[in-house]
Amino acid sequence: MSKIPENLKYTKSHEWFKIDGDVATVGITDFAQHQLTDIVYVDMPKKGTVKKAGETLLTIESVKSAEDVFFPVSGEVIETNEELDKKPELVNSDCYTNWLVKIKLTDNKYDSLTPEEYKSYIGE
Numbered sequence: 001m002s003k004i005p006e007n008l009k010y011t012k013s014h015e016w017f018k019i020d021g022d023v024a025t026v027g028i029t030d031f032a033q034h035q036l037t038d039i040v041y042v043d044m045p046k047k048g049t050v051k052k053a054g055e056t057l058l059t060i061e062s063v064k065s066a067e068d069v070f071f072p073v074s075g076e077v078i079e080t081n082e083e084l085d086k087k088p089e090l091v092n093s094d095c096y097t098n099w100l101v102k103i104k105l106t107d108n109k110y111d112s113l114t115p116e117e118y119k120s121y122i123g124e
Contacts, residue, residue: 001124002030005096009072010118011111016096017072019105024073027099028060031122033092036062042088042100044080051075053110058100060091073110075103 008016014032017024033039041061051057052074059066079102084090090098113121 002034002122003096004030004115004119004124006115008096008115009110009112010115010121011070011072011113012121013070015069015072017112019073022105023078024075024103024105025099026057026069026072026101026103028069028091028095029118030095032067033095036060036064036067037092038063039088039091042084042091044085045077045101047077047080049077050106060088069100071103072112073103073105074107075105077101078104 008018010016010029014029015026016029017026039060039062043059045058051071053071055071056068057071058069060069081099081101084098
């Protein structure tokens, strides 16, 4: 059974995000990191990258596959979790503490699932 914190928003592509003012902190869910298995590399976007919700944010590589992570909100990447450059496996140990990027919102329009909706979506 996946950990699904109640204070976060979720996407059908298995990102989580938390909005604080006009900044969204983004990561992948516990379900996603379990599916990927052992994460070996996170291909971080450059700071200043601007995209719309749904566009590709970055790629995570594991021993099993490489998967895209998507922008859950529209905005500009203002910070990346540099610890993951050296230790990408931290996402496996705690995907909610070890966020991927922070995005400055360009608008407040986004689709998200509540924790209950996400649990139902992944069949838990």
